[in-house]
Amino acid sequence: MKKKLLIIGAGGHGRCCFDIANRMNRYDMIHFLDDNSNDNYVVGKINDLSKFKNDYDEVFIAIGNNQMRYQLIKKCKEINLTVTTLIDPMSFISPESIIEEGTVIFPFASVESKAIVKEGSIISSNTIIHHDTIIDKFALIYGHCVIRPKTHIQSFETIGSSMVIDRKNIIEERG
Numbered sequence: 001m002k003k004k005l006l007i008i009g010a011g012g013h014g015r016c017c018f019d020i021a022n023r024m025n026r027y028d029m030i031h032f033l034d035d036n037s038n039d040n041y042v043v044g045k046i047n048d049l050s051k052f053k054n055d056y057d058e059v060f061i062a063i064g065n066n067q068m069r070y071q072l073i074k075k076c077k078e079i080n081l082t083v084t085t086l087i088d089p090m091s092f093i094s095p096e097s098i099i100e101e102g103t104v105i106f107p108f109a110s111v112e113s114k115a116i117v118k119e120g121s122i123i124s125s126n127t128i129i130h131h132d133t134i135i136d137k138f139a140l141i142y143g144h145c146v147i148r149p150k151t152h153i154q155s156f157e158t159i160g161s162s163m164v165i166d167r168k169n170i171i172e173e174r175g
Contacts, residue, residue, distance in 0.1 A: 004027065031043045091105045109129070121141070134151075145162065
């Protein structure tokens with residue numbers, strides 16, 4: 001039996017997360033909470049979250065702002081909502097890696113052996129997280145980045161598009 005998913009945030013990032021959830025083929029119903037959208041899939045405002053506690057099996061926070069994502073995941077946990085992880089089937093995730101809850105991995109991203117992507121992080125399309133790397137909590141790695149082996153990206157950090165990061169040093173900006 002498939003599950004019901006509630007996505008917080010119906011903006012561009014939320015719609016991309018909706019697409020990933022659909023490609024995962026785990027959900028038979030997906031709706032949004034959003035304060036600024038009247039889309040057909042939006043069933044309420046973000047402050048209505050607790051009202052939907054018993055209507056959905058899982059929730060995903062699709063907010064790009066690292067601090068806001070942290071606050072909303074914290075709120076979900078306080079009211080005992082199950083925060084899920086979305087991993088696009090067109091990404092590569094090593095079975096030796098660890099992907100924590102509340103994280104999204106976009107298509108064509110690669111997470112190599114013994115890499116750790118901690119809670120609430122965003123790994124955008126065409127990004128490579130090399131082996132033995134740690135992406136700490138609530139980080140955002142934009143598309144086309146290469147995070148070299150044994151690098152540690154700090155909590156709440158944002159790495160811009162097309163960057164190569166080696167042990168926390170910017171090697172080059174591509175493109």
